[in-house]
Structures are given as C-alpha cells and as structure tokens.
Amino acid sequence: xxxxxxxxxxxxxxxxxxxxxxxxxxxxxxxxxxxxxxxxxxxxxxxxxxxxxxxxxxxxxxxxxxxxxxxxxxxxxxxxxxxxxxxxxxxxxxxxxxxxxxxxxxxxxxxxxxxxxxxxxxxxxxxxxxxxxxxxxxxxxxxxxxxxxxxxxxxxxxxxxxxxxxxxxxxxxxxxxxxxxxxxxxxxxxxxxxxxxxxxxxxxxxxxxxxxxxxxxxxxxxxxxxxxxxxxxxxxxxxxxxxxxxxxxxxxxxxxxxxxxxxxxxxxxxxxxxxx
Numbered sequence: 001x002x003x004x005x006x007x008x009x010x011x012x013x014x015x016x017x018x019x020x021x022x023x024x025x026x027x028x029x030x031x032x033x034x035x036x037x038x039x040x041x042x043x044x045x046x047x048x049x050x051x052x053x054x055x056x057x058x059x060x061x062x063x064x065x066x067x068x069x070x071x072x073x074x075x076x077x078x079x080x081x082x083x084x085x086x087x088x089x090x091x092x093x094x095x096x097x098x099x100x101x102x103x104x105x106x107x108x109x110x111x112x113x114x115x116x117x118x119x120x121x122x123x124x125x126x127x128x129x130x131x132x133x134x135x136x137x138x139x140x141x142x143x144x145x146x147x148x149x150x151x152x153x154x155x156x157x158x159x160x161x162x163x164x165x166x167x168x169x170x171x172x173x174x175x176x177x178x179x180x181x182x183x184x185x186x187x188x189x190x191x192x193x194x195x196x197x198x199x200x201x202x203x204x205x206x207x208x209x210x211x212x213x214x215x216x217x218x219x220x221x222x223x224x225x226x227x228x229x230x231x232x233x234x235x236x237x238x239x240x241x242x243x244x245x246x247x248x249x250x251x252x253x254x255x256x257x258x259x260x261x262x263x264x265x266x267x268x269x270x271x272x273x274x275x276x
Contacts, residue, residue: 013245036072077111155189
C-alpha cells in the first residue's frame, strides 16, 4: 500500500554523506524525495557549477527520486534596504537553479525582528520582497515557501505576511516544531496557514528544564507530530512530509543511519493507523 503522504528527508540530517549516499539511503528506506539543504556538506550554493548540476540530476534519476525543495537561508528582516535587495536577488538566482534542477519549490526564512523595529514593519518588508520575487517565480515555474521559523515561527505571523502576497506561487512550510514551541496548537497553526501550506517539516523534541529544546527521535518527544499527521490527513493535505533531522546544527543527536530509517518506520506506522 502506498504511503498516505510521500516521504522526503532534508540533507541537513546527513551532513557527512555524499548526495549519492543520501539518495541510495533514501531509496532503500522508501523515501520518494530529498530536500536539498546541504550539498557536499555545505548549504547548496545558488551558483552551483554546470557540471555539478548535471551530476545532481543524474544521481536523483538513477535512484528514481525527486528533489522536493531547496533549503535557502534568505531573510528579509534587515532594516537596510540594500541588504533586503541582495537577499531578493539571491532568492531569484535560487529560483533559476530550482528551475534547472526541476525542483518545485524553494524555502525562505523571514528573519528575526531587529532592535528598534517592530514585527509589523518586518512583515511589510518581507511581504514586499516576496511580491517582488513573484514575477521570477512565475517565470521559472517554482514556488516560494515561507517557513514557520525565526520571528515567524507562529502560523499567525506567517499568515500576516501571506495576506499581503496574493499569488499562488507563494505559500508556507509548516515546520511542526516551531509553532508548537511558541505556544500555538497544531489546530491554530492550520487555521492560520492551512490553505497556503505547500510543504511540511516534521521533527520531534523535548523541552529541557531551562526552556531549551532537545531534538529526539520521532515519537519520543512532546511535539504532537502524530496528531499533526492525523490533521493533515483529515484536512486533505496532498504534499510531502519531509523529515528535518538537524544533524548539521546538532552533531550530538543520533546518526542519520539511525534517525532516518526510524522516522520512516514510525511515520508508516501512523499512516497504517490512518488507513485502519
């Protein structure tokens, strides 16, 4: 029986693996795609050489996988218009790269609110940048997705931006962890951004006594990941569920050889329960 949602994982989870190894492991464990955040251990560059682009396409085709998204670090919260413009130009270069690699979407962050400025100002800057990027997104046939992250970790704040960007080429990534840690329930997040969600990041974590969060294997933390999967099923979501195991940023967590098969196995247990 096919998975209820096609599965992918981010290469953030396997920083020491080559793309060939990541693709082989994805195929072996029934993943249908990769989200490329890291390539050769570093954040994928917008100016990826022509030969490397060809090799990436060939590797993915050989394993019958697709690249479901590119994980950018562009942000639009700086008070400096020149910095925001530089990020816009970088975003547009990534849109061109995604087009060439046949990738349907690119992820962007919003950024953090700078001192002496407000969230409302930052919302305006971000919405203006996304609107400015829409013509390139349309030209290249690639979606831009704003992640629940940084100052925009809550669905409520992502919704404020998207309300000012009236384009089907711009949507949201729901990272299940971040809105939850900010006190927003999964039902609230979906109410705010559900119609614009094009992609989902899933990861589990446990709150430490000091208020920080420890990333843990799926189902071993307090993030309502299973309930989120049930909600996606109930609401008719049709996109990928992408495992975001942040091994690059948290080297102390389990190795990808452990974590990535575990996530696939647990997600399939949950999918089977939905079917039952």
